Amino acid sequence: MASLYLVRGILMLTLVLLNIHILKSNCESITRDSEKAALLKLEQDWGKPAALNWSSITNTDHCDWSGVICTDGFVTGLSLAGRDLYKPIPKAICSFKNLFYIDLSKNQISGSFRTSIFNCSRLQHLDLSFNSLFGFLPANIHKLSPKLAYLNLASNSLSGSIPSAICQLHGLRFLHLDNNYFNESYPAELGNLSELRVLSLAYNPFAPGRMHPQFGNLSNIKYLWMSNMNIVGEIPDTMSQLSQLRLLDLSSNRLNGMIPSRVWRLRSLEMLYLVNNSLCGHISGPIEAMSLTEINVSNNLLTGRIPEDFENNFISGEVPTNLILHAPLQVLVLAGNMLSGLLPSRIWYMQYLKKIDLRKNNLSGEIPNIPLDTVDLSMAIDTIDLSENHLSGPIPASLIYLRPTLLNLSNNQLTGHIPPVFQINEFEQSFLSNPGLCSYNFGNYPMCSTQPGPEEQDKHLKRPIIIFLILGSTMLVFTGIFCFIKIRSRKKHEAPSPQWKLTTFQPISYNVEDILCGLTNNNLVGRGGSGKVYKICLGNNCKIAVKKIGNGLKKDGMLEKQFQAEIGTLGSIRHANIVKLLGFISTSESKLLIYEYMEHGSLYDWLHQRDKD
Ligand SMILES: *[C@@H]1O[C@H](CO)[C@@H](O)[C@H](O)[C@H]1NC(C)=O
Ligand SMILES: *[C@@H]1O[C@H](CO)[C@@H](O)[C@H](O)[C@H]1NC(C)=O
Ligand SMILES: *[C@@H]1O[C@H](CO)[C@@H](O)[C@H](O)[C@H]1NC(C)=O
Ligand SMILES: *[C@@H]1O[C@H](CO)[C@@H](O)[C@H](O)[C@H]1NC(C)=O
Ligand SMILES: *[C@@H]1O[C@H](CO)[C@@H](O)[C@H](O)[C@H]1NC(C)=O
Numbered sequence: 210m211a212s213l214y215l216v217r218g219i220l221m222l223t224l225v226l227l228n229i230h231i232l233k234s235n236c237e238s239i240t241r242d243s244e245k246a247a248l249l250k251l252e253q254d255w256g257k258p259a260a261l262n263w264s265s266i267t268n269t270d271h272c273d274w275s276g277v278i279c280t281d282g283f284v285t286g287l288s289l290a291g292r293d294l295y296k297p298i299p300k301a302i303c304s305f306k307n308l309f310y311i312d313l314s315k316n317q318i319s320g321s322f323r324t325s326i327f328n329c330s331r332l333q334h335l336d337l338s339f340n341s342l343f344g345f346l347p348a349n350i351h352k353l354s355p356k357l358a359y360l361n362l363a364s365n366s367l368s369g370s371i372p373s374a375i376c377q378l379h380g381l382r383f384l385h386l387d388n389n390y391f392n393e394s395y396p397a398e399l400g401n402l403s404e405l406r407v408l409s410l411a412y413n414p415f416a417p418g419r420m421h422p423q424f425g426n427l428s429n430i431k432y433l434w435m436s437n438m439n440i441v442g443e444i445p446d447t448m449s450q451l452s453q454l455r456l457l458d459l460s461s462n463r464l465n466g467m468i469p470s471r472v473w474r475l476r477s478l479e480m481l482y483l484v485n486n487s488l489c490g491h492i493s494g495p496i497e498a499m500s501l502t503e504i505n506v507s508n509n510l511l512t513g514r515i516p517e518d519f520e521n522n523f524i525s526g527e528v529p530t531n532l533i534l535h536a537p538l539q540v541l542v543l544a545g546n547m548l549s550g551l552l553p554s555r556i557w558y559m560q561y562l563k564k565i566d567l568r569k570n571n572l573s574g575e576i577p578n579i580p581l582d583t584v585d586l587s588m589a590i591d592t593i594d595l596s597e598n599h600l601s602g603p604i605p606a607s608l609i610y611l612r613p614t615l616l617n618l619s620n621n622q623l624t625g626h627i628p629p630v631f632q633i634n635e636f637e638q639s640f641l642s643n644p645g646l647c648s649y650n651f652g653n654y655p656m657c658s659t660q661p662g663p664e665e666q667d668k669h670l671k672r673p674i675i676i677f678l679i680l681g682s683t684m685l686v687f688t689g690i691f692c693f694i695k696i697r698s699r700k701k702h703e704a705p706s707p708q709w710k711l712t713t714f715q716p717i718s719y720n721v722e723d724i725l726c727g728l729t730n731n732n733l734v735g736r737g738g739s740g741k742v743y744k745i746c747l748g749n750n751c752k753i754a755v756k757k758i759g760n761g762l763k764k765d766g767m768l769e770k771q772f773q774a775e776i777g778t779l780g781s782i783r784h785a786n787i788v789k790l791l792g793f794i795s796t797s798e799s800k801l802l803i804y805e806y807m808e809h810g811s812l813y814d815w816l817h818q819r820d821k822d
């Protein structure tokens with residue numbers, strides 16, 4: 210009896226299981242059929258572009274169709290980059306229950322951002338970059354899948370604000386909104402997205418605004434792209450909390466004030482780009498950013514020396530006896546600043562340095578020599594640009610050890626003869642505008658009156674040169690060709706460094722840097738129709754007020770002339786009842802009027818008070 214029940218039981222169980230299985234596979238095939246139909250619908254809605262040819266192969270398994278990604282027979286991804294899609298995203302795109310990956314980048318998809326995509330409830334990756342989307346992002350964008358980790362809307366034509374609801378997508382790790390026309394604001398709460406690894410807001414015409422200090426809460430951020438987005442004011446100190454940061458790009462904004470010294474201590478920072486701003490002050494070490502491989506801070510108002518400890522801090526481990534510094538730094542670009550002092554000699558010994566560009570600064574003294582006994586065959590610096598400084602003394606022939614493909618020492622005060630090793634075609638443009646230089650029939654350089662002495666013949670150079678020739682003759686040929694092509698094709702694409710011209714009517718103890726460095730919001734004491742007024746202090750002593758007018762005015766010859774005329778009159782007036790105009794600084798973009806600073810109240814108040822007296 211008992212065994213009969215057991216057999217019946219087993220039989221029934223088998224039947225039930227069988228049923229379930231049939232039901233399930235039935236169900237699966239229904240789902241699979243419906244997914245196939247949905248794909249065909251999608252193709253139809255997109256107007257059957259030639260690059261989607263699914264309907265021509267309907268008899269095959271849709272999981273084999275190009276661009277369709279399946280997992281266990283279900284559609285989980287659509288990888289349709291560069292398929293000439295131009296119609297708006299069809300609603301049918303969310304017909305796939307397990308869809309978590311959509312890549313529609315590099316098409317011409319137009320229209321606005323469609324909320325139908327909210328229905329893809331398992332979406333983790335959405336890439337719509339390089340399309341033609343326009344209009345505003347929906348204010349309820351937080352209704353996108355809560356699982357979304359990757360959102361890329363870069364290189365479209367979206368405008369308006371970035372809605373603050375985007376900050377509720379807490380799972381976001383990658384957010385790319387760069388290269389659009391967002392012309393209003395971006396929310397400070399982006400700082401709440403603590404999972405973010407990459408944030409790119411660059412190249413958007415946002416309304417001018419300060420950088421949100423809340424971005425210091427992006428505790429996992431590694432890449433922060435924020436160039437060309439109209440940021441004004443200072444770099445917030447909270448940036449130095451970003452302990453995972455590898456790349457910081459704040460180039461081409463309107464940043465002023467100092468680079469927070471703690472930025473130089475971000476140990477994971479590899480690339481620092483602060484090009485084209487009005488940052489001032491010194492590069493204030495100690496530089497503990499041990500990972501830095503690229504520093505590009507050109508076209509700012511930095512002053513002071515290249516820090517003495519600059520290279521030392523890049524040494525990891527022990528100082529090797531052959532002087533080569535095992536520092537990761539590869540690119541050092543500080544061109545277009547007002548750095549002064551000497552060029553540290555150890556810069557030549559940095560193992561990985563490939564490019565050093567210190568053009569348009571105020572460096573002085575001699576170019577450090579590389580003594581023969583310190584030469585290492587692994588030393589090589591591809592680009593050495595020290596042009597437009599105040600360097601003096603002779604050109605060290607030993608620079609040839611570095612095998613530069615681009616060497617520029619033009620526009621300095623170098624003297625003596627051009628070393629014969631450099632008197633070859635590649636270097637013909639490398640020493641221009643150094644009135645004290647001469648050559649032995651090379652380019653347009655004047656002839657030296659004396660023959661080179663024995664030491665000038667660079668005899669000591671011959672041995673290593675022979676070694677170079679033997680070891681790297683092919684390489685030299687290649688670099689020669691490369692250099693030739695480079696020199697040929699190099700465009701005259703020079704960033705105009707701001708021409709700060711100080712004109713004074715009375716002696717003042719401030720220099721241009723003191724004044725420019727003081728134009729920070731902390732020093733703002735008033736603003737009016739014609740501009741802003743700043744109080745400038747040296748230590749505790751605040752003696753001058755600077756009125757900045759015409760910010761952003763286009764270059765206008767008439768305006769310039771009127772301004773000059775006005776300055777002429779004001780500057781020549783010396784009357785006890787009138788605040789003295791001490792001088793002015795004029796640039797192509799703005800004019801700075803320098804007045805005596807009056808302790809109490811505005812110039813207006815003060816003038817009127819004096820009138821009553
Ligand atoms: C369909 O398009 C894909 C990608 O464009 C192509 O590789 C494939 O050969 C095409 N198949 C047919 C049957 O046209
Ligand atoms: C999204 O899904 C809801 C129900 O889940 C449905 O009512 C709505 O029509 C769907 N929207 C689109 C655009 O498919
Ligand atoms: C931003 O751009 C949109 C579309 O071009 C325009 O309608 C809007 O007025 C602009 N907003 C601002 C603040 O300029
Ligand atoms: C961001 O975080 C702050 C502080 O935790 C909170 O008050 C705010 O509501 C958050 N904002 C968003 C949009 O999530
Ligand atoms: C984010 O940063 C701001 C200012 O830096 C701070 O006041 C706030 O408490 C931070 N919020 C969170 C959630 O950490």
Ligand SMILES: *[C@@H]1O[C@H](CO)[C@@H](O)[C@H](O)[C@H]1NC(C)=O
Nearest residue numbers: 436458460482484505540542
């Ligand atoms: C300087 O930095 C910018 C990024 O802002 C980069 O695009 C450019 O190539 C850099 N220039 C050099 C000479 O490395």
Ligand SMILES: *[C@@H]1O[C@H](CO)[C@@H](O)[C@H](O)[C@H]1NC(C)=O
Nearest residue numbers: 547549550571572573721722
């Ligand atoms: C350039 O450097 C010299 C001396 O090194 C200094 O006297 C001069 O003031 C500096 N000029 C500027 C504009 O910084």
Ligand SMILES: *[C@@H]1O[C@H](CO)[C@@H](O)[C@H](O)[C@H]1NC(C)=O
Nearest residue numbers: 596597616617619620638639
């Ligand atoms: C060096 O810079 C000067 C401008 O200072 C320029 O005229 C010259 O062509 C440059 N030479 C090379 C080799 O780049």
Ligand SMILES: *[C@@H]1O[C@H](CO)[C@@H](O)[C@H](O)[C@H]1NC(C)=O
Nearest residue numbers: 460461484485508703704705
């Ligand atoms: C800096 O400005 C110059 C001149 O305006 C421009 O050519 C260059 O591309 C800018 N650099 C960056 C990194 O934006």
